[in-house]
Structures are given as structure tokens and as C-alpha cells.
Amino acid sequence: xxxxxxxxxxxxxxxxxLFIAWLAVVFAVLVxxxxxxxxxxxxxxxxxxxxxxxxxxxxxxxxxxxxxxxxGAFFSGLLYYLVRVEGLKNIINxxxxxxxxxxxxxxxxxxLEVGQPLRxxxxxxxxxxxxxxxxxxxxxxxxxxVLTIEFIPIILExxxxxxxxxxxxxxxxxxVIMPLFAGVGAFLSFFHQGSLGGMYxxxxxxxxAFREGFFIWPWTFFLFILSAVASGxxxxxxxxxxxxxxTGRKLVDFxxxxxxxxISGTMLAIYLVFKYLDTWAWATGILxxxxxxxxxxxxxxxxxxxxxxxxxxxxxxxxxxxLLYSKTRNTPWILYSACTMVGIGxxxxxxxxxxxxxxxxxxxxxxWYVYVPTWAEWAPSLAVIAYGALILSLAYRYLPVFxxxxxxNQA
Amino acid sequence: MVLYLKEFKIKWGMVIDLxxxxxxxxxxxxxxxxxxIAPPVDxxxxxxxxTWLLVYQLSNKxxxxxxxxxxxxxxxxxxxxxxxxxxxxxxxxxxxxxxGIVSQVNARCIGCRYCMxxxxxxxxxxxxxxxxxxEGMEKTLTPDVSTRPRGVVEKCLFCHHRYMxxxxxxxxxxxxxxxxNEGDYIPACVEMCPTGAMVFGDLQNPEHKVHKLxxxxxxFRLLExxxxxxxxxxxxxxxxxxxxxxxxxxxxxxxxx
Numbered sequence: 001x002x003x004x005x006x007x008x009x010x011x012x013x014x015x016x017x018l019f020i021a022w023l024a025v026v027f028a029v030l031v032x033x034x035x036x037x038x039x040x041x042x043x044x045x046x047x048x049x050x051x052x053x054x055x056x057x058x059x060x061x062x063x064x065x066x067x068x069x070x071x072g073a074f075f076s077g078l079l080y081y082l083v084r085v086e087g088l089k090n091i092i093n094x095x096x097x098x099x100x101x102x103x104x105x106x107x108x109x110x111x112l113e114v115g116q117p118l119r120x121x122x123x124x125x126x127x128x129x130x131x132x133x134x135x136x137x138x139x140x141x142x143x144x145x146v147l148t149i150e151f152i153p154i155i156l157e158x159x160x161x162x163x164x165x166x167x168x169x170x171x172x173x174x175x176v177i178m179p180l181f182a183g184v185g186a187f188l189s190f191f192h193q194g195s196l197g198g199m200y201x202x203x204x205x206x207x208x209a210f211r212e213g214f215f216i217w218p219w220t221f222f223l224f225i226l227s228a229v230a231s232g233x234x235x236x237x238x239x240x241x242x243x244x245x246x247t248g249r250k251l252v253d254f255x256x257x258x259x260x261x262x263i264s265g266t267m268l269a270i271y272l273v274f275k276y277l278d279t280w281a282w283a284t285g286i287l288x289x290x291x292x293x294x295x296x297x298x299x300x301x302x303x304x305x306x307x308x309x310x311x312x313x314x315x316x317x318x319x320x321x322x323l324l325y326s327k328t329r330n331t332p333w334i335l336y337s338a339c340t341m342v343g344i345g346x347x348x349x350x351x352x353x354x355x356x357x358x359x360x361x362x363x364x365x366x367x368w369y370v371y372v373p374t375w376a377e378w379a380p381s382l383a384v385i386a387y388g389a390l391i392l393s394l395a396y397r398y399l400p401v402f403x404x405x406x407x408x409n410q411a
Numbered sequence: 412m413v414l415y416l417k418e419f420k421i422k423w424g425m426v427i428d429l430x431x432x433x434x435x436x437x438x439x440x441x442x443x444x445x446x447x448i449a450p451p452v453d454x455x456x457x458x459x460x461x462t463w464l465l466v467y468q469l470s471n472k473x474x475x476x477x478x479x480x481x482x483x484x485x486x487x488x489x490x491x492x493x494x495x496x497x498x499x500x501x502x503x504x505x506x507x508x509x510x511g512i513v514s515q516v517n518a519r520c521i522g523c524r525y526c527m528x529x530x531x532x533x534x535x536x537x538x539x540x541x542x543x544x545x546e547g548m549e550k551t552l553t554p555d556v557s558t559r560p561r562g563v564v565e566k567c568l569f570c571h572h573r574y575m576x577x578x579x580x581x582x583x584x585x586x587x588x589x590x591x592n593e594g595d596y597i598p599a600c601v602e603m604c605p606t607g608a609m610v611f612g613d614l615q616n617p618e619h620k621v622h623k624l625x626x627x628x629x630x631f632r633l634l635e636x637x638x639x640x641x642x643x644x645x646x647x648x649x650x651x652x653x654x655x656x657x658x659x660x661x662x663x664x665x666x667x668x
Binding site: 044045046050051052053055056113114115116119120122123125126127128130131132133134137199202203204205206207288289290291292293296357358362363364365366369 | 456458459460467468469470494497498500501502503519520521522523524525527528529530531532533536537538539540541561562563564634636637638639654655656657658659660663
């Protein structure tokens with residue numbers, strides 16, 4: 001039994017048995033996550049580690065993390081379709097699929113996060129135009145539709161499907177209008193990446209997160225966009241590399257990877273300039289105005305100063321230098337390590353913006369609490385990763401995701 | 412983002428004398444009973460409690476014999492500039508009715524908890540579990556206060572239903588419902604306070620006691636400098652108590668006296 005006829009032309013894939021065995025592992029994690037979702041829906045959010053102090057927890061941190069890492073889709077699309085950076089042609093399909101996975105995964109988690117999931121549509125029906133969350137709800141949903149539209153032509157290019165004349169033409173026409181969707185996607189993604197940051201920046205009664213504004217947007221709006229576009233391309237490249245390691249085949253030329261690293265490094269450097277300015281303005285302006293000292297907003301290991309140092313230096317400045325300097329960027333293991341560090345840095349940022357903001361006692365007689373997620377939060381998060389592995393596995397096996405694959409593996 | 416301060420002709424508010432409060436908790440019990448707050452299934456973790464009004468213990472952190480404590484009842488402070496209102500994506504909470512009480516529409520709330528993240532006073536509570544009342548206790552529920560399902564955020568509303576009663580009563584008696592006398596409308600916690608530490612009325616009305624008390628140099632508001640403009644004032648002649656109403660840096664002096 002073989003599914004060879006469904007593979008893209010001229011490529012090699014593992015046996016169907018091995019593929020099914022791999023999918024069984026993926027499904028096991030997925031089933032665990034689905035069971036956790038059932039427990040959350042039937043038992044309520046009491047089964048999570050969230051409480052009256054920690055209104056947001058791992059679900060939100062995970063959502064913010066994957067959405068930032070999925071930014072490779074919109075930013076690569078913007079650079080390829082609108083700025084015409086031709087080298088990205090060889091990784092753009094993967095970027096779109098990763099974006100689709102990250103956004104759909106985040107939406108799946110959000111259904112668990114809302115206390116009344118059946119009322120989730122109220123966000124569209126009774127929108128509060130002053131709320132950053134309303135902007136997130138609208139933009140994230142619209143961008144999910146755009147990502148779906150961008151994913152469809154890749155599916156239609158499956159060898160068997162493409163033989164159907166109608167689907168062949170449909171895929172072609174989708175490609176023709178893709179620059180339009182890349183533009184719409186970039187616009188939508190720009191706003192909701194920003195609004196996710198804005199959600200925290202407008203909390204004027206939470207000095208850890210509150211920031212001054214530029215028109216109606218607090219600084220965090222722009223910082224979230226910049227940090228997302230800094231980490232997204234690098235993450236896309238890392239996924240391609242991981243797929244290469246797992247399949248034993250070369251999928252993307254190293255020059256493309258180095259280009260993705262260069263984009264990440266450049267955006268990270270721009271981000272860090274503003275992030276350093278923001279941190280300084282926050283420490284010397286917002287905190288003293290709130291009656292707080294720099295030391296007072298850090299606590300223990302879970303919310304220690306080491307997190308800020310790690311975010312800004314170890315997983316910020318250090319990888320930025322490595323990615324900007326061509327010699328280190330063109331050394332594969334340094335490139336991979338630096339992009340991994342950028343990803344870790346952005347996740348630390350999303351963690352502190354969420355957990356530390358809520359943990360920090362604002363009333364002088366209040367106290368710090370530490371948030372610990374439960375299995376009911378880890379399981380769906382891991383299931384989303386498994387869901388991503390499932391989509392990527394199917395896409396790699398049956399769709400022409402990597403245009404360079406045949407050429408790179410000819411020898 | 413609109414960080415607006417809405418002005419109202421009537422601004423219901425409270426002044427709580429922390430030098431009188433003994434921390435007895437009668438206000439908490441009254442609040443729970445009046446507002447149909449179900450007894451907790453498991454009260455071992457206070458971070459899941461449903462206490463619209465919570466009494467905090469404050470300490471001057473001095474060793475005996477200089478040690479001193481104060482008790483601070485904290486209802487929803489009905490901020491003049493509430494952070495919870497502009498963040499709500501579905502307008503489940505708003506500050507728009509004459510009286511300046513921050514409302515909460517339970518049937519509209521989607522349970523995103525963004526308002527909880529926004530409130531520095533921890534005055535908003537999430538229904539982590541479906542409310543269950545012991546058999547027979549349903550007979551004690553207040554008929555004009557809706558019960559709330561699991562998955563929505565709720566909070567103190569200054570016993571808003573009592574405000575409605577008072578207005579109706581005034582109409583029936585041929586009085587202006589927008590010019591209630593002092594005492595026509597008071598929340599359950601204020602009514603139940605055995606020491607008279609809680610005073611309620613219209614902060615805008617010079618004839619109401621709260622108006623005068625709120626102007627006292629001994630009056631202060633929680634986290635004044637965050638500019639949320641609460642409609643609940645605290646009162647204490649003890650400086651260390653007033654100082655704990657806000658975060659003060661070493662070189663700063665406390666407001667008031």
C-alpha cells in the first residue's frame with residue numbers, strides 16, 4: 001500500500017507505515033488536549049491555574065507567543081508580494097502554513113479561555129469600540145480568513161487535485177490575487193499584533209504594563225508589532241530546519257535561511273532600540289509617578305529581574321548582534337541558535353507582560369502571588385503544537401511546499 | 412483609548428472610617444446575603460472566593476508596643492475613571508447611569524476577564540463554578556437580584572436594586588426620584604455596619620454627610636495617584652493608615668494632613 005501518487009512530483013517520502021506511526025504519536029497528544037478541553041468546558045475554568053488574581057494565564061501567554069511566532073506569515077508575505085524580496089519565494093508557502101497553524105491554534109485556545117464560549121460572538125454583535133480586545137477579535141478573525149484564502153491554493157496544488165481543470169484554474173487565479181491578500185493580511189496582522197500589545201499598555205491602573213501613548217495607542221502597541229516581526233521570520237526558518245532534520249532531506253537553501261535570519265536580526269535591532277527607550281522611560285517615569293521603585297516590581301524567581309535581563313540582553317541584544325554580523329549569521333549552528341534565542345526572548349516578553357503584570361501587588365498592603373499553570377492548560381497548548389505538526393506533516397507529504405526540494409536533493 | 416471622566420449630577424459614594432472599623436465582617440456577610448452570592452463549595456483557596464466586599468487587614472509593621480492595625484472594607488470603588496469599562500470588548504460593564512455606579516450586565520459578559528486584569532483593587536470576581544445553594548436556602552434569595560452563572564465576572568453594584576426601590580418609593584410618594592434624601596438609599600453593608608464606620612450618600616450633595624466627610628483632610632482614596640477617581644473615600648486620623656492608601660516613595664509625604 002502506498003500513497004506515492006499523492007506526493008508532489010519528483011520527491012521522496014517515508015513509507016506510509018512510518019508516516020502513520022508518526023501521526024499516531026501526534027494524535028495521542030491531540031487526544032490528550034481534546035480531553036483537557038472537555039474537562040475545561042464541562043468543569044469550568046476552575047480546573048486551570050487561573051484565579052481572581054490571575055485573570056489571564058498560560059492560555060493567553062501561549063496565544064500571544066504563537067501569534068508572535070506566526071508573524072513570519074504576514075511579514076514574509078509583505079516582503080515577498082509587496083516589497084518583492086524574491087529570495088522569500090522558496091519559503092513563503094511554509095510561512096503561510098505556519099501562520100495558519102499559529103492563528104487557528106490561538107483561536108482554538110481562545111475558545112477555552114472565555115468563560116462563556118457560547119457568547120464569544122458578542123464581540124462582533126456588541127462591540128466596544130474603545131476596547132483593544134475588540135480590535136483583536138475583529139482583526140484576528142479577519143486575518144484567519146485571509147490565511148485560509150492564502151492556504152487554499154497551496155492545497156489545490158496537490159498533484160491529484162491539480163489535475164482537475166477547475167481546481168487548477170482556481171489555484172492559478174488565487175495566486176494572481178495573492179498580493180492583494182498579502183496586503184490585506186499585513187494590514188490586519190499589523191493591527192491585531194499591535195492591539196495585543198495595546199491590551200496591556202492601556203491598563204493605566206497596572207503600572208507594570210501601562211505605557212504612555214501615541215495618539216490612541218500606547219507604546220506597547222508598536223513594541224508588540226516589532227517584536228513579532230523580529231521573531232516570526234526566524235521561527236519560520238527554524239521550522240524548515242527542524243523539518244529537514246526530521247525528514248533527512250534538504251528543503252530550503254541556506255541562503256534563504258540566512259536571509260530570514262537577516263530580516264529577524266534587523267527587525268530585532270530596531271525593536272531593541274525602542275524597547276530600551278521604553279524600559280528607561282517606564283523605570284524613570286511611570287514607576288516613580290505610581291509611587292513604585294524599579295526593585296518593587298520584581299519578585300523572587302518567577303518574577304525576578306533576571307527575566308528583564310534575559311529578555312533585553314541574553315535573548316535580545318546578543319542574538320541581534322549574531323544575526324546582524326554576516327559571518328556569524330552564515331554559520332548554520334549560530335544562525336539557528338540566534339533565531340531560537342529571539343523566539344525565547346519574545347516568549348519571555350509575553351510572559352512578563354501577562355503574569356507579572358497581574359502578580360504585581362499595586363495596593364501597598366497587598367502581596368505577590370505566583371501563578372502555576374495546571375495540566376488542563378498545558379495539555380491544550382501541547383495539543384495545538386501537535387495540531388501544527390499534523391498540518392505540517394500532511395502538507396509536507398502531499399503538497400508542494402518547498403519549491404527548491406527537488407533541486408536540492410538531486411545529487 | 413478613551414480615559415474619560417464622566418460627570419454626574421448625583422454621584423453615590425461612601426466614606427469608610429477606618430478608625431471605627433473593627434473588621435467584624437458584618438458588611439461582608441450582609442453583602443453576600445443581599446446579593447445572592449452562593450456559599451463556596453470549597454473555601455480553602457481564598458483566591459477563588461466571591462467577596463464583592465472584602466475586608467483587608469492593614470498593619471503599621473511596628474513591633475509591640477507600637478504595633479497597630481486597621482481594617483479596610485473594600486467594595487467596588489465605582490471609579491470615576493474606571494479602567495474596567497473601556498477595556499470590556501462587549502460593553503458588559505459601563506458607567507452611564509445617573510448616580511455614577513459602574514454597572515455589570517451578567518447576561519452580556521463573555522467571561523474574558525479583561526476587566527479583572529484592569530482593576531487594581533481586585534474588586535471584580537469571576538464565577539469559577541456554578542453557584543449552588545444548600546437546600547432550603549433558595550428561599551432566602553433576594554428576588555430582585557439576578558443570580559449569575561459560571562463563567563461571568565461580577566462585582567459590587569452598591570446594591571443597585573435598593574437604589575431602584577428608593578426611586579420607586581419616592582415616585583409613589585410624589586417626590587423627585589432624582590433628589591433622594593439621605594438614608595433613602597443605602598447598600599446592605601452600610602446598613603449592617605455595627606460601628607457606623609460606613610457612611611453612604613451623594614458625594615455631590617452638600618446636605619449629605621459623605622459630601623462633608625469626603626472633603627476632610629483625613630479623607631483619602633485608594634491609589635489616588637493612578638487617577639481612577641474612586642467614589643469610595645476612606646477616613647483615618649492615623650497617618651500610617653492614610654499612607655497605606657497609596658504607594659509612597661521614601662522622599663514623598665502623604666496627602667491630607
